[in-house]
Amino acid sequence: MSFDLVIKNGLVILNGGEVQTDVAVKDGKIVEIGENLSADGAKVIDAEGLVVSPGMIDAHVHISEPGGGYRDEWEGYVTGTAGAAKGGVTSFLEMPLNQVPATVDAESLKIKYDAGKGKLKSDIYSYGGLVPYTVNTGGIQELDEGGVIAYKAFMSTCGDRTIDGDFMNVDDYSLYEGMKQIAKTGKILSIHAENAEITDRLGDIAYKNGETTLKAYVESRPVFTEVEPINRAIELAKETGCRLHIVHVACKEGIDAITKAQEEGVDVTCETCTHYLYFETDELDAIGPVVKCSPPIRDKSQQDAIWERVLAGKVNFITSDHSPCTPDLKDKENAFEAWGGISGVQNNVDVLFDEGVQKRGMSLTQFAELTATNVAKLFDIEEKGSIEVGKDADFVLIKPNSPYTLQTEDLEYRNKISPYVGREIGAQVASTILRGQVIYSLEDGVTAEFPGEFIKK
Template sequence: MYDYHLVIKNGKVVTPNGVKDYEIGIKDGLISALEPEVKGSTEQIWNAQGQYIFPGAIDVHVHFNEPGREVWEGFSTGSAMLAAGGVTTFFDMPLNGIPSTVTKEAFEEKKSIAGSKSLVDFGLWGGLVPGNEEELSALSESGVVGFKAFMSPSGNEEFERADDDTLLKGMRRIAQLGKVLALHAESTPIVELLQKEKESQGLSDADAYASSRPIEAEVEAVQRAISFARITGCPLHFVHISSAAAAVEIQKAKQEGLDITLETCPHYLLFTHEDLAQKGAIAKCAPPLRKKHEQERLVEALVEGQIDMVSSDHSPCTPDLKDQDNMFTAWGGINGGQFTLLSMIELALIYDLPFHEVAQWTASAPARRFGLDKIKGELKVGLQADLAVVHTSDAFTAVKDNMYDKHKFSVYEGRTFPCSVAAVFSSGEIVYEKNKGLISTRPGGKWLKPVENDLSSAACIKKRG
């Protein structure tokens, strides 16, 4: 009988208190020792010489589209892609499956599919749409992470945007249920008016699309949602915030004591409107990529601690939905779930940020916000042995041969990161190794039912300095 199933030696362990020269002892899927020298017998030794060990990333915003649209991306290919990028837990959004996850029955169907296919652990969002207020209690009891709603058209007929009446009533009920509402915040009146104006002028290129979804549309929706939160007491999580101006409004609300977090995405931090103009619809998303000076302001907000977490918003589709010049009709979503951890490490290296902040954005803050911090999110004795081993002196260029998503086209293709994911462990079992690819294709991911959402720590992430 061994004391440990696995001991990882010679690595630099990224803890909340900084990088430590620790060894990690793993037993029964958990971290059972974390110290300068782990003593005792072990079945296996992994040499992480010269490499950094991060907690497995928790991506709270992906679209895997099952049931009904597995041809876009399903749980098998999607979870494999995330694992190759150092992600060991994900939350799937409710809108692109058929049916959308707006009833208990749809939730149970999706949970069964994901449980039979996912390589890593997962949670599932439920949806708030017009007419499903009576479904919220059953969805909550079933174990949704929280609820997702659109303040602007979703682009999916099966998942309508929530009008103000739906939002107010839904937020009141979600608050009673102790859940959180994730919001796509863009103003419908603004984006619809501006799009109609551009289309009436015969304009549908990158400039027309971007100008139809200005920062003002994001800010107005954020402000309105915050007003509703004051009235209802509903916890909010703003998804894919694209502008520093919106982040500032959310910070003001936090300072009032409101229960709110926000995420941004790597594509808003690494790419700009120029990429949309040059690369076409492959770089289309909503909100759109911003111009360079706005991107720099968003990065500054991240550096200053005004953004809680970073998620991919991996939103894939079949190539034909992107293969068009009309930016209003092309599918709006970035294919990039494999590159979140690498992107954030790149930014940390550029801006000389400590790696424990990367771990916070990608793992510990999501775990705290969504009730998983008792089992995940940090490298700590007693927590799940979800690990991403990263080599910071071994560059990685994204090409089709090393992309694991179903349709290998992405705005990230051709980008060279100054680091690479060397290996990934989920509950102590290796699922990916750079030189070998996926080690395991056996679905071993577990469904996670988060405990009561408690933002007492996550809402008050301190600013740098």
């Protein structure tokens, strides 16, 4: 057989472990894995000294296009997928907010697909939103028929009520009714679990008392305000039979509650984020509001405990929760007034490889599972997630032990702000390949082409 591409001499992460071998690609698919594969007529990438991992599937990314006249200068598809490509992310799951209108029915889903047409450098799977009114309008069913990968709901306060069509959080009844409807689709409901009433009130009290720091912001969202709604969502999952996933868990107690429910037979999973494994409370104010998010970044003991649970296999995967905004919304002297969201899709693979594999001894197999394989399994993405014959030829080639310091000009985002700027990261993404096409390399940068697709499920 003649091949289109052969990746030679790399340390390839397969399902059973890493192997020094070659990988051949034809028509965008992996067609052969083995030593000394013929490269006659094929493009050859010499991966000597590089780790060849499945392209990352980032399960939690926000793109704000269309902006609806309100968020037109936030992250768009061209820049967001360019950042993904540079970061080794060959595909991602896009949340149903912060675009305007939010993706909550067939019409808004079509608007989103149209907005991204011809602008994608990586592949995208789209989320649909569960908001209070969708349980009465047939929106859940329309989104299922439109090919969404899963559904998202907020138990914390979200959205801007002055913007028509913006996302909004659920009340307990709409969550219960929505979960019953989603259960019938067989798809997953992902939940942002924070107690809205308590965190809103604690934040308001702190603000009125003159608190301005990120440390005070963290204290206004204590651990129990994350754990209580996790347990409430688990009870509703038991009652409704809905597949449940808790996003961006930021505390050990939340992971433990989910693990306990799993042991009791509940279909519930969880993720954490790169920033919870990298930053900790005591350094936040020195960095500034660019590192503000919710749930907040907690103390070093929580970070250590989350790492312990990640390495023990109690967290399904790690995401960026890439949630950018314009610089003016971050540039606030009072942390309580700043937008809560971190730009991170470009620095998942390199930071996680450095912090997990190089510094903590994570196996390469687990690294691939946490960045790709487990996402594909959970969301029934049969075409991606591992390096196997017949799968999409999606790869990230990683250069180990190659420290660099991230600079502002390195960022592909529309708004070049990130808490990782100025940090030395001990590994680099050497190349990103989507269905056999190089979409980023250290030598040539991000491709000018747009080979990415919206993939419907």
